[in-house]
Amino acid sequence: VVKNVQTPLTPAVLHILLALAREERHGYGIMKQVESDSRGKVRMGPGTLYGSLGRMLEAGLIHESEKRVDPELDDERRIYYGISALGRTTLAAELERYSDVLAVAGRSSRARSAFAHGS
């Protein structure tokens, strides 16, 4: 049982945690990763992104890293964000919750189809 974890997470927070699970990213990097992970289905603007980042920093789910330059972009220095230990635990708990929901949905669906075939 995971303690001190508040789930369910909002979709924005879940996507940001997923984007940061692999590596530290700056704001625009997170935005791009979320878009790519969701195959363009989730579009996050700077308002939602930074509002969520603020709340996640406050909750200790992520941390700020030092400012550095992204070699793929211009020479502007950017703040990078990384996932914290609590963030990883929270993400794991949320993914477990999703898998439980899917299992229940799968069982209901099988039960429904068995009932439909039986009747």
Next chain:
Amino acid sequence: MAADSFLQRSRALYARLLRLYPTQFRERFGEGMEQTFADSCRRRRTEGVGLFGFVLWVFAETIVAILREHATRSRRQVMRDDTVRFLKTVKYSAIAVGVLMVAGILTVMFLARGKTGDDGDIAGVVAPALLLTCVSGVVAVVAAVRQKRAQRRVVHP
């Protein structure tokens, strides 16, 4: 050329829009938001995707986010004020109870002065009153400390 000018104007306008955020939020994330906006616009321009609709969407989304930040800030302020008010009430109530208990003990001691035997035995009354006085003192101190902490707590934007 026209796209460059539109991009520059949009970026300047977006920087102005960000001024509507609460100060602490703007100081912490304003620069990052401007960079993110500029990066997104640059990518769309490179990919040859229309900029106007995107800029409009970002502006609308940011306005909603600004309203949300202000609402969150106000809600937290109200919660903090309520907490401070509650702790003040607890503190003054505990002090009042303590003062009443001390006054009661002194009165009982004064009335029992010079009496002997069962009439002079006031321990059964004074002991619980003393205990209550001590408890009230502890509660008052704890409430005062927590009230100070709640007042000092920074309200996040």
